[in-house]
Ligand code: ATP
């Protein structure tokens with residue numbers, strides 16, 4: 288059977304990249320799969336508390352991401368929506384997987400290198416271990432598919448390596464316990480759609496990110512029409528008019544990004560967008576992009592605001608989702624203990 292798992296961190300502001308690269312696919316996959324969508328609060332705290340914002344900010348952001356899932360169209364009755372810290376099995380499996388994953392594998396993770404920057408000695412141990420917790424998030428549900436943005440591909444590949452090593456190291460015991468020749472499925476990254484890597488509005492070579500200190504680098508899902516208009520108008524471009532063919536975008540990362548965003552929001556291929564706007568000045572293209580972005584995003588923003596203010600409702604969704612998630616995760620942990628030889632009450 289197929290199961291989808293994915294997560295979003297409750298840090299900072301949800302942005303257009305999270306929406307087009309991840310959430311849109313979450314919504315699509317619920318038609319065909321059983322899905323587990325997680326607000327990964329244990330991941331959020333890997334950065335300094337001054338960055339994730341402290342208790343009040345975390346509470347607010349957890350509710351906001353939950354509201355975004357529901358506002359975007361994920362049905363919390365059919366699918367599981369919950370926050371990671373309510374299911375202790377994530378942390379428990381992460382410890383076990385820490386003992387499977389090799390230091391050399393983690394040393395290759397580019398997200399750590401980017402997020403740690405120059406001051407390596409001062410980042411949290413959790414930031415380094417982030418990919419192992421992510422592997423536990425996925426494997427504790429024995430998920431087969433993981434919809435993510437392009438930037439998370441390497442972490443899903445690491446998850447596969449960890450799963451494979453567990454399956455190999457304990458193959459005899461896995462068979463003896465009646466699980467056949469592999470316990471963990473090797474999860475597939477699902478990186479699809481027209482915008483798997485939305486770039487910063489200030490720098491077309493950097494991905495749009497929650498943790499970018501400049502708010503002008505991203506369009507937040509909660510931005511109002513004025514903010515969207517201002518950010519798009521100020522977005523970096525080059526002086527040339529838009530090209531009429533896709534290959535004209537190749538050396539022009541900022542133009543490519545804005546055309547990509549337009550294409551994703553309108554549901555048209557980039558070539559069609561250029562068919563319409565090829566030869567136009569950015570000022571004209573940008574005002575059409577503002578109209579489109581406001582049209583597509585403002586209903587979600589409105590619904591997010593309404594829902595995230597209703598703490599009783601959001602918290603009850605998370606509590607119910609956590610109960611359903613825990614039932615699956617607990618079963619996995621028992622099997623892992625039996626496979627590894629950890630004696631337990633039966
Ligand atoms: P941070 O900078 O703090 O890591 P983030 O913006 O990367 O925040 P995450 O919560 O780490 O947000 O990622 C949630 C999901 O959104 C992941 O699947 C990730 O791949 C996807 N995603 C993040 N940024 C982009 C982007 N710019 N374009 C497409 N997908 C993205």
Ligand code: MG
Pocket residue numbers: none
């Ligand atoms: Mg990220």
